[in-house]
Amino acid sequence: MFGGRKNKGNNEEKASSLMTPANSPTSGGGSVTGFDSAGLERAAKAAKDLDNSKNAKAAIELIKTQELTKQHEASMKRAEFDAMNKQMELQRVEKEGDEARKTLERKSQYDRQREEYKDQLDRKKLADQLQAQREMQMESLKKQEEAVLRQEKIRRETAAYEADLKSKADIAKAKAEAEGRIKQERANHDLAIEKLKIKAKEEKDALIESVKDSTKQVLEGLANYVSDTERLRNTALTGSAVALGIYTAKVGTGVAGRFIEKHLGKPSLVRDTSRASVSKFISAPVATTKKILGMNDATKALDGIILEKKLSTQLEKVAVATSNTKKNRAPFRHLLLHGPPGTGKTLFARNLAQNSGLEYAILTGGDVAPLGKDGVTEIHKLFDWAHTSRKGLLLFVDEADAFLRNRETEQISEDVRNALNAFLYRTGTETDKFMMVYASNKPEQFDGAITDRIDEIVEFELPGEEERRKMINMYIERYLNEPASAWAKKVVMDGISESDIESVVGLTEGWSGREISKLAIAWQSNAYGTAGAVIDKEAFMEVVEQQRNANTTKNVWLDKARADMLAKDGKD
Incomplete structure (x- = not known):
C-alpha cells in the first residue's frame, strides 16, 4: 500500500516536471499566477508522440498492468495493515483481559485475606469473651467462698459475743440476787435469830417428851418379851433364816447377772455387734438363734466393695488367712486399715468377720474420753466380753486415732491415759479369742505401743x-x-x-x-x-x-x- 502511494507520487512528480517549464515562475522565472503553459504544451506533444508510436498500445497495457499490480500490492498492504491492526486489537483485548483477571484475582485474594482476618478477629474476640466469662465465674466463685467464710466468721463472732453477753448477764443476775439476799438477811437478822431460838426451844421440849414416852414403852415391851422364853427362841430362828436367804439371793443374783452380762449383754463401748443380746432375742429370736448356732451362710469378704485390683488381692489373702487362723485355733494377727473416709474400711471389716466365721463388734475411739474415770472399767468389761465369744471376735476400732494417741506428744487427760494403759494391757499378748482391726485417717498419731501391736497394714485409696x-x-x-x-x-x-x-x-x-x-x-x-x-x-x-x-x-x-x-x- 505504501509502495503504491510512493509510485503514484513519483508519477505525479514526473508529470509535474513535464508540465513545469524551465522558465516557469516556480523554477526561477515563472509567472505571477504560477501556471506553466509550456509544460502543458510539452505534455501534449509528448502524448501526441506517444500515440503516434507503434508501441503505444503495449506501453499503455504495460502501464495498466503495472498500475493494477501496484493497486493489488497496495490492497495486500492494506489487508496486512488491517490484519496487523486486528492482531494488535486482539492483543490489546487479551492484555486487558489478563489485567482484568489479575485484578479480579487480586481482589478475590484481598477479600479472602480480609475475611480470614475478620474471622481471626471474631475468634479472638470470642476467645477473649470466653476467657472473660471464665475469669468472672472464677471471681464469682471466689467471692462466694469469701462470702461463706465471712458469714461463718460473723456467725462465730456473733455466737461468741452472744455467749459473752449471756455470761455477763448471768453473772450480773447472780450477783444482784446474792446482794439482794444478803441485804434481806441483814435486815431480818435479829428477827430470824429470835424465831430460830423459839423454834429450837419448842423442838427440844417435844423431843424430850417423845424420848421419855418411847423409853417407857420400850422398857415395858422388853420386860414382857424377856419373860416369855418360847418367843425368844422363835425370834432367833426366824432372824437366822431371813439373814441366810438374803445372803444367798444376793450372791446368786450377782453371779447370774455377771453371766448374763458376759454372754448376752453388750458393753457400753460397743456401737454395733453381730453377737446375740437380750434385746436381739426379744426383737428377732429366730435370726438370733441361727447366728448362735452358726446356721447363717458366710458371704465373701469383698462382696459389695469395689476396690483397686491390687488392693482386692491383698484383702482376699487377709480374709483367707483369717479364716484359716480361726479353723486352726492359731493366734490372730492384728490389722490396720488406713486411708481417706468413705473408702470401704468399715464395710470390709464386717465382711471379713462374716467371711471368716467370726463375730464382730464395732466401737469408736471418740467414745472413750467421755467416760472419764469409768473408761478403765469399760475397757476391761469389753475384753472380758470378747473372751466369752465362742466363735472368736473381730473387734473393729473406728477412728482409732481419737483414742490411741501418742502419750508423749499429745495432750491427753489422765483418765484417757489410764484407759489407754488398760487397752495396752489387754492387747499386749497374742490370743485366739479376738482379732483387733483398727481404722484411721491419721495413723501417724498412734501411740508407739499400738503401732508395735499391728501385724499388717492395708492402705485404702480413693477410687480410680x-x-x-x-x-x-x-x-x-x-x-x-x-x-x-x-x-x-x-x-x-x-x-x-x-x-x-x-x-x-x-x-x-x-x-x-x-x-x-x-x-x-x-x-x-x-x-x-x-x-x-x-x-x-x-x-x-x-x-x-x-x-x-x-x-x-x-x-x-x-x-x-x-x-x-x-x-x-x-x-x-
Whole structure:
C-alpha cells in the first residue's frame, strides 16, 4: 500500500516536471499566477508522440498492468495493515483481559485475606469473651467462698459475743440476787435469830417428851418379851433364816447377772455387734438363734466393695488367712486399715468377720474420753466380753486415732491415759479369742505401743476412674433401677445415655465411695420429688453439679478448720 502511494507520487512528480517549464515562475522565472503553459504544451506533444508510436498500445497495457499490480500490492498492504491492526486489537483485548483477571484475582485474594482476618478477629474476640466469662465465674466463685467464710466468721463472732453477753448477764443476775439476799438477811437478822431460838426451844421440849414416852414403852415391851422364853427362841430362828436367804439371793443374783452380762449383754463401748443380746432375742429370736448356732451362710469378704485390683488381692489373702487362723485355733494377727473416709474400711471389716466365721463388734475411739474415770472399767468389761465369744471376735476400732494417741506428744487427760494403759494391757499378748482391726485417717498419731501391736497394714485409696465407673453403675442399679425395699418405686431414667454416665465418671474424680453412694441417693430423691419418679438428663447433671458444689464447700470448711488448728498449735 505504501509502495503504491510512493509510485503514484513519483508519477505525479514526473508529470509535474513535464508540465513545469524551465522558465516557469516556480523554477526561477515563472509567472505571477504560477501556471506553466509550456509544460502543458510539452505534455501534449509528448502524448501526441506517444500515440503516434507503434508501441503505444503495449506501453499503455504495460502501464495498466503495472498500475493494477501496484493497486493489488497496495490492497495486500492494506489487508496486512488491517490484519496487523486486528492482531494488535486482539492483543490489546487479551492484555486487558489478563489485567482484568489479575485484578479480579487480586481482589478475590484481598477479600479472602480480609475475611480470614475478620474471622481471626471474631475468634479472638470470642476467645477473649470466653476467657472473660471464665475469669468472672472464677471471681464469682471466689467471692462466694469469701462470702461463706465471712458469714461463718460473723456467725462465730456473733455466737461468741452472744455467749459473752449471756455470761455477763448471768453473772450480773447472780450477783444482784446474792446482794439482794444478803441485804434481806441483814435486815431480818435479829428477827430470824429470835424465831430460830423459839423454834429450837419448842423442838427440844417435844423431843424430850417423845424420848421419855418411847423409853417407857420400850422398857415395858422388853420386860414382857424377856419373860416369855418360847418367843425368844422363835425370834432367833426366824432372824437366822431371813439373814441366810438374803445372803444367798444376793450372791446368786450377782453371779447370774455377771453371766448374763458376759454372754448376752453388750458393753457400753460397743456401737454395733453381730453377737446375740437380750434385746436381739426379744426383737428377732429366730435370726438370733441361727447366728448362735452358726446356721447363717458366710458371704465373701469383698462382696459389695469395689476396690483397686491390687488392693482386692491383698484383702482376699487377709480374709483367707483369717479364716484359716480361726479353723486352726492359731493366734490372730492384728490389722490396720488406713486411708481417706468413705473408702470401704468399715464395710470390709464386717465382711471379713462374716467371711471368716467370726463375730464382730464395732466401737469408736471418740467414745472413750467421755467416760472419764469409768473408761478403765469399760475397757476391761469389753475384753472380758470378747473372751466369752465362742466363735472368736473381730473387734473393729473406728477412728482409732481419737483414742490411741501418742502419750508423749499429745495432750491427753489422765483418765484417757489410764484407759489407754488398760487397752495396752489387754492387747499386749497374742490370743485366739479376738482379732483387733483398727481404722484411721491419721495413723501417724498412734501411740508407739499400738503401732508395735499391728501385724499388717492395708492402705485404702480413693477410687480410680475404673472403680468409679463400676461404683456409679452399681449404685444406679441399687437405688434407681432395682431398689432393695419392697415398697420402693423404680426410677425412670429419661434420656440418660451411657455417655452421660461416662461424663459423671470424669466429674467425680477425687470422690470417695461414700460420696458416690450419696450422689446416687440424691438422684433417687430428685426422682421421687416428681409425680412419676422420673429423672431426666438435665436434672441428672444438675444433681451432680449440686453435689460437686457441696463437696467443694465442705473441703473449704475442712481446710479452714485445719488452718485454724495449725495456727492454734503454732501459738501454743
